[in-house]
Amino acid sequence: MFISIRGRVLINVEALNMTESVGNYVKHRRVPVLLPSTYTTYFVPAISGESIAHGYQEVLAGEAKKNNIPVCKLCERGIFLKSTNESVFNGAFGKKPPKDEFEFEKEVVSNCIVEDVGGFLYAPRAGGNVKRTSNFYTGYMIPVKEILESIVIEPQLHSRYALGTPYVAKGAIGQMIYYVELSSAVYTFSFDLDTRFIGRATFVYGKVGESLVNNIDERILVTLDSVKKFLTEMMFGAKKTRFLPVVDWESLVVAVADDVWT
Numbered sequence: 001m002f003i004s005i006r007g008r009v010l011i012n013v014e015a016l017n018m019t020e021s022v023g024n025y026v027k028h029r030r031v032p033v034l035l036p037s038t039y040t041t042y043f044v045p046a047i048s049g050e051s052i053a054h055g056y057q058e059v060l061a062g063e064a065k066k067n068n069i070p071v072c073k074l075c076e077r078g079i080f081l082k083s084t085n086e087s088v089f090n091g092a093f094g095k096k097p098p099k100d101e102f103e104f105e106k107e108v109v110s111n112c113i114v115e116d117v118g119g120f121l122y123a124p125r126a127g128g129n130v131k132r133t134s135n136f137y138t139g140y141m142i143p144v145k146e147i148l149e150s151i152v153i154e155p156q157l158h159s160r161y162a163l164g165t166p167y168v169a170k171g172a173i174g175q176m177i178y179y180v181e182l183s184s185a186v187y188t189f190s191f192d193l194d195t196r197f198i199g200r201a202t203f204v205y206g207k208v209g210e211s212l213v214n215n216i217d218e219r220i221l222v223t224l225d226s227v228k229k230f231l232t233e234m235m236f237g238a239k240k241t242r243f244l245p246v247v248d249w250e251s252l253v254v255a256v257a258d259d260v261w262t
């Protein structure tokens with residue numbers, strides 16, 4: 001089954017994806033986007049696919065735990081190191097990595113649905129890489145074309161105030177200001193999910209498609225439930241403890257097909 005989701009979502013006063021701090025100034029992510037009518041490039045606020053993927057995998061880890069489907073020790077805490085090397089594998093699964101490539105993929109997939117659905121890359125120093133491509137696809141959320149010419153990013157002034165407390169030495173500065181860049185836009189949203197290889201081998205050429213687990217249907221159901229929760233609760237983006245944005249979906253289309261459909 002291939003599921004393709006496309007949407008438009010109005011997000012006001014958001015700081016969902018910041019890139020760096022320069023002194024006391026925190027910058028919003030910007031990307032170059034071409035206006036289709038004039039081919040002029042605009043640098044506009046954006047929310048990265050990595051940010052969306054992180055949010056989805058956190059939901060997936062939580063839903064899987066509730067349904068007693070295995071999640072490794074790192075993914076269950078939202079640390080998606082994804083079996084990077086021997087020590088990460090050991091930390092995630094509490095054992096040594098298998099030498100055989102097929103056995104390695106089987107061990108990871110059967111013991112962690114996040115790496116089953118979201119892929120991993122095992123790249124130990126001594127060689128012997130094993131790679132699994134993610135079964136879901138997402139990308140940058142960017143402002144829709146109608147607003148590309150009018151979009152703004154605005155630094156908002158905030159301050160931390162400590163005057164009158166014993167922690168400010170006489171004559172020292174008791175108030176520090178800082179800026180956080182905010183933006184408001186109607187953003188595009190895209191997310192595809194291909195269930196063909198969930199719970200199945202992908203790496204060793206001769207064994208592609210072989211079942212690695214005996215609960216594939218259950219895993220697909222949890223994966224789909226996680227997409228639903230992810231969309232309805234907008235579980236992506238950072239800085240939401242003090243910059244929780246005002247969000248309103250304008251439209252959302254979900255296409256389901258038995259083959260690739262985007």
Ligand SMILES: [Zn+2]
Binds near residue numbers: 072092
């Ligand atoms: Zn994991």
